Amino acid sequence: MDGPVRQRSLWQHNLALVLGEVGRAEPTSRARIAQATGLTRATVSALVEVLVRGRLVDEVGPAPRGGAGRPATGLVLSPAGPAGLGLEINVDYLAAAVVDLTGAVRHLEVRQADQRGRAPDEVLADVAELAARARDAVDLPLAGARLAVPGLVDARGLVRLAPNLGWRDLDVLGPLTSAPHWPGLPTEIDNEANLAALGELSTTDRERSFLYVSGEVGIGAGIVLDGGLLRGTHGWSGEIGHVTIAADGPTCRCGARGCLEQYAGQEAILRTAGVPAGEPLPADLAVRRLVELAGAADPATVSALAAAGTALGIAAAGVVNLLDLDAVVLGGSFAPLAGWLCAAVERELATRVLTAAWSPVPVRACALGTRAAVVGAAGAVVREVQAAPASWVDG
């Protein structure tokens, strides 16, 4: 039940189509866009003019091209166009990033500090300050902000459950937007893995459907289907951490038994690797320690990672069997460990995915590393501008 379509929405759609074409193959020309989209050159010219006047697209010198004919004026996404602000709250750091319209990361600040047990308002005040610093650091109009949170998020801006922060049914959007330094921006919240998956999507042109598995203290997932994020009816999709690996396995925090988190969660890996878990090691240090040990070929660690990879592969195989995806991407804290995980994951996928014989499912590490979520959050705002440029120009 989409709304009615007036001429205006038609124009908006075509405007987005043209902008998308500029982004897809930079630099282009009006003529090439007309060719690619099927619109006439006249229409494309009119639309491009609006985009140029709105500072979303820049005209650049003609790209030298062989053959006769008038040279084309190059068109590129404007680096001065509206940019996106990405923010992230995680267990052991806060982060802010600005991504411009071209997709370039123009600003990135990470503030390492354990956030567990801190009062939410304090955390959000820090986030607001990071946001203000980001805005001041770049000379760009910001189209909006998006906050990545490691937990279940409601569409209304409510954090339903962020176990590793100890948050539950907490309004985050309110305190954030009323914090002292907050730059007034349209803001949304989303799950950390979802945004990281979107970040990954923008770095790859090949795969339009994949499973992004994000290792943090728990395990989350972002599911990208045909170039779009799957959110679910309530926005609670991606809880892969509590997929069952063994019906009668160890009891999980969530109350059920044999959840993936009990096999491939950070605590489980540390336990199996024999790393003393006396004091709760900050998550980033724990990961660094694992990389160190695995790099030194410590047998316990390597086999712990192989076991985790096997569990991940079992869960991922189930997902791929269900959704028929193109690839599996390991992100979050799995990214630096991917070297020791991939083989096991790939093996399970090969044996358990029914269609692996016809089209094998590649496994790889996230391209953006541990910064995927912030960058993805900023990129998500940019994607929105690109999808609805009409609100950023005056016809």
Add this chain to the structure above:
Amino acid sequence: MDGPVRQRSLWQHNLALVLGEVGRAEPTSRARIAQATGLTRATVSALVEVLVRGRLVDEVGPAPRGGAGRPATGLVLSPAGPAGLGLEINVDYLAAAVVDLTGAVRHLEVRQADQRGRAPDEVLADVAELAARARDAVDLPLAGARLAVPGLVDARGLVRLAPNLGWRDLDVLGPLTSAPHWPGLPTEIDNEANLAALGELSTTDRERSFLYVSGEVGIGAGIVLDGGLLRGTHGWSGEIGHVTIAADGPTCRCGARGCLEQYAGQEAILRTAGVPAGEPLPADLAVRRLVELAGAADPATVSALAAAGTALGIAAAGVVNLLDLDAVVLGGSFAPLAGWLCAAVERELATRVLTAAWSPVPVRACALGTRAAVVGAAGAVVREVQAAPASWVDG
């Protein structure tokens, strides 16, 4: 990267919008459609006129309505409009159904006969004959046909793998459309569970996202997300039968271990229930026997079904955790057994779905019973007509 939008596509979109509104709230009037869609009465009138002339919509006598004012002319989907032909090949029967534009089943024929081991060409000749009989039985224009097959289906009309029929990499569309009695119709193939899920969707207005689990000899699933079927990149989605229940469980036909099919597949249930599996009982008889035994409260059968329900629940919980769905529907041979399965499935969902506390996930039997796939296949054709009515009228 959708195509360009010309004025024509705008018109097509609005035509579909109006037709959809007629289907949503029968009977309606031009004025109510204008209200609901946001189009002007003038536009709606013009579009309705096209639909009426194209025999997709009928004007009916004014529905008596209190209050002053000129009475509205009622508008309903025409029962004489283009209908859909659904076909199904299954292990122990062939079936054909015709569903008209209003969604009514106008013809249904099921031919019980074991199809295992038969030559594909013979089977397809029978299907073609069923199709011809269906066409002759109703006096309706047929918009197209859709064939439901219990297996992995390629977009090109290739059956990649239908283990229970013993088919593999087999062209089905070719032999079918060149069979002697075949009525020349645009035809597509799809997975049986997918089409059954679509059938279920059209019977329910409440849930727009659900998991349809179809028990046949194997176990398939159709995933409906926000009112649309999830097909996957190759069209191979829904293979829930090989989701892992226990990493070190019994070895499965597919080569992996602990697949759901080893716990809730028909053979597994029969084995656990202690039904002698000496000769391979035809699938329908086996199910009837199980219903009989369970109805008589045979303890082995009841506990076998509870165990199967538990396994189904574990798998379904994983899916719901991942995709955030509204409901789980039991179909195929699970439908008649739902009474003995639901409780266990629901229990597992309640404990294993992370968000069950906020919004519990209901479990129910498929509304269309074992005929869901044929009827759903026919309905899928009708849905296509409804979504793109422009090709059925001349502007």
Add this chain to the structure above:
DNA sequence: CGCAATAAGTTCAACCAGTAAACAAATCGT
């Protein structure tokens, strides 16, 4: 050097679909 060939971008009349507002038609309430 000059001129045809070629391709890019612009201009302009025509067209198509939707809008807004006035108008005609059919019923209810008093």
Add this chain to the structure above:
DNA sequence: ACGATTTGTTTACTGGTTGAACTTATTGCG
């Protein structure tokens, strides 16, 4: 019977795309 009220149609207008002619800028060739 007559005004109020709601439905549906007619008509002049608007916004956006089209198609074809036209201008501009470059290459290549005699």
